Amino acid sequence: MSSHVSFDVRWHGHGQRRTVHDRAFGFEGHYLTGSTTVSFTASRDGGRVIYRSDPSGQYNPTVKQGGAGPPAAGLELNGTFFQ
Numbered sequence: 001m002s003s004h005v006s007f008d009v010r011w012h013g014h015g016q017r018r019t020v021h022d023r024a025f026g027f028e029g030h031y032l033t034g035s036t037t038v039s040f041t042a043s044r045d046g047g048r049v050i051y052r053s054d055p056s057g058q059y060n061p062t063v064k065q066g067g068a069g070p071p072a073a074g075l076e077l078n079g080t081f082f083q
Contacts, residue, residue, distance in 0.1 A: 005042045011073055012036070018072060031074030036060070
């Protein structure tokens with residue numbers, strides 16, 4: 001039997017621009033924050049059970065709550081590209 005998994009990732013980049021420059025780990029990044037949701041379904045071919053994510057259970061913890069802050073997409077430089 002085989003399994004099937006499907007993901008739907010939606011990101012809306014209408015947030016703040018952020019720049020990270022970390023010499024200790026050797027990378028730099030330029031990011032744009034925005035709200036994000038991820039949904040998925042998973043099932044086994046021929047099976048009757050389908051697992052689905054719960055969109056109402058998604059949240060993005062703030063830094064004060066122990067999270068990394070808002071979701072962001074962007075460009076990272078590391079290794080020989082890091083200056």
